Amino acid sequence: MNSPTAERILTFLLMVATGVAVTWAFFYVSPDLTSATLFSAVLAYWILFFIFFYGPFLGMGLEGERSERATLRKAVGTAIAFIGTVTSVTLSMTLTGDGAFATNQEMVLSLLPLHWGFAWFVLVQHLGLV
Amino acid sequence: MLTRKLAVLAAVIVLAAVSVFIMWLLDWNQKGTLGLDIDLWLIAWFLALTAYWGLPNTEGLRVANKLVGTVLFLALGLGFTYLFKYATPSIVGGSVDEYPLMSLTYVAWVLVFIMLFIWLRNFIRGL
Numbered sequence: 303m304n305s306p307t308a309e310r311i312l313t314f315l316l317m318v319a320t321g322v323a324v325t326w327a328f329f330y331v332s333p334d335l336t337s338a339t340l341f342s343a344v345l346a347y348w349i350l351f352f353i354f355f356y357g358p359f360l361g362m363g364l365e366g367e368r369s370e371r372a373t374l375r376k377a378v379g380t381a382i383a384f385i386g387t388v389t390s391v392t393l394s395m396t397l398t399g400d401g402a403f404a405t406n407q408e409m410v411l412s413l414l415p416l417h418w419g420f421a422w423f424v425l426v427q428h429l430g431l432v
Numbered sequence: 433m434l435t436r437k438l439a440v441l442a443a444v445i446v447l448a449a450v451s452v453f454i455m456w457l458l459d460w461n462q463k464g465t466l467g468l469d470i471d472l473w474l475i476a477w478f479l480a481l482t483a484y485w486g487l488p489n490t491e492g493l494r495v496a497n498k499l500v501g502t503v504l505f506l507a508l509g510l511g512f513t514y515l516f517k518y519a520t521p522s523i524v525g526g527s528v529d530e531y532p533l534m535s536l537t538y539v540a541w542v543l544v545f546i547m548l549f550i551w552l553r554n555f556i557r558g559l
Contacts, residue, residue, distance in 0.1 A: 349544050350543050357551035358550065364555070
């Protein structure tokens, strides 16, 4: 197996594994989430996010520039997006209270950081930080 | 070019509306999720037509390949929706009958495969 193929397979496994891990982390902190009704959708959205994050956002598995400068830029972009996401989620929940976004409180808890995360990562990419 | 862009925008809106209508016909919508369904289908078809199909640019577009890919991500989404519908109770409990979020789950899995294809087509020619 040549190196690019191995990297792509590992990237794909990482996308799925991280999605599963985050889904389980949310189930662990909120027993209400361990219902059959939400598991599949939540899992799918987190896998979707990590395909975007590792693939189009970080460029893993793709041919591209590989320099220290590019790595540093990606690290800075990722850090800004993570801080933005945490701040936005905290502010959202503080200002409006839990469950103010939808009729299903569990979905808010699990998917709120995902939605804000997408918004921040797309913004950072749009600004050219990644 | 502006006309083409507007045509793509119209196609996205029509496809999203048709998708939501099909969800409604199948009784897959749950009360209160219609708004989420609409925005997620708009995102899905926007990604599919622009990032995956590459529209409005039609230069070098392999229509047959893209059509096969489109059918594939819709079918894979359906397969995973049903796979998890029946597998989930053994993973996290609950019942197969208590599964009101079919439309949201289906569009979620469709989005997963659209995004996966967008990533894969960078190194799989013709996808």
